[in-house]
Amino acid sequence: MNTVLPFEAVVARYGDGVLRVCRAVVGVDDAEDAWSETFLAALKAYPALPPDANHEAWLVTIAHRKAIDSYRTRSRRAIPVEELPAQHSTLGLPGAGDLDSVRDVDLWSALARLPDKQRYCVAYHYLTGLSYAEVADILGGTADAARRAAADGIHALRRTYLPAQEGPPDDRHRGRP
Numbered sequence: 001m002n003t004v005l006p007f008e009a010v011v012a013r014y015g016d017g018v019l020r021v022c023r024a025v026v027g028v029d030d031a032e033d034a035w036s037e038t039f040l041a042a043l044k045a046y047p048a049l050p051p052d053a054n055h056e057a058w059l060v061t062i063a064h065r066k067a068i069d070s071y072r073t074r075s076r077r078a079i080p081v082e083e084l085p086a087q088h089s090t091l092g093l094p095g096a097g098d099l100d101s102v103r104d105v106d107l108w109s110a111l112a113r114l115p116d117k118q119r120y121c122v123a124y125h126y127l128t129g130l131s132y133a134e135v136a137d138i139l140g141g142t143a144d145a146a147r148r149a150a151a152d153g154i155h156a157l158r159r160t161y162l163p164a165q166e167g168p169p170d171d172r173h174r175g176r177p
Helices: 007-026 028-048 055-076 096-100 102-112 116-127 132-139 143-160 169-173
Strands: none
Touching: 007 028, 007 055, 007 102, 007 116, 028 055, 055 116, 055 132, 102 116, 102 143, 116 132, 116 143, 132 143
8 A cells, every 4th residue: 555745845855856856947047947947837737636646757747747838938038137146045955055066057058958858858857857668758869869869969968178177087086187
């Protein structure tokens, strides 16, 4: 017999992963809003969710749809500013503290430059641990196509992000130049 988790436990368990996905998909600036919208929508739908449902895949699917809504909304409005605003606080959201590092911001920027399909596949598979079949269910297509897009995205990140670092992580730990 499966027991139904209280919604607060679902937020505590999957909140960090959903925030990482939101950052990867909509960018650092809009991630907190997408995270909030994801969990508001999830709260409304949670009572109808079957007890044996995969909570993480369900939440990532909602986050994906909220990301698409965010892109549509953003494309309809222009927001002119004379100066960039100061970076806002992380508002105490789960997993938000890791943005304090410049290296993390560089990684999020490199991830944002990936084509959409690669960015989504990398985020959904590597940041939340969804299987390629689950990623394919969210994005459409096959598990093999999701695997290929994720591999291409990781390859692109290694080419664009790691050269800014001091070499691949294995080389840095072994004392190689």
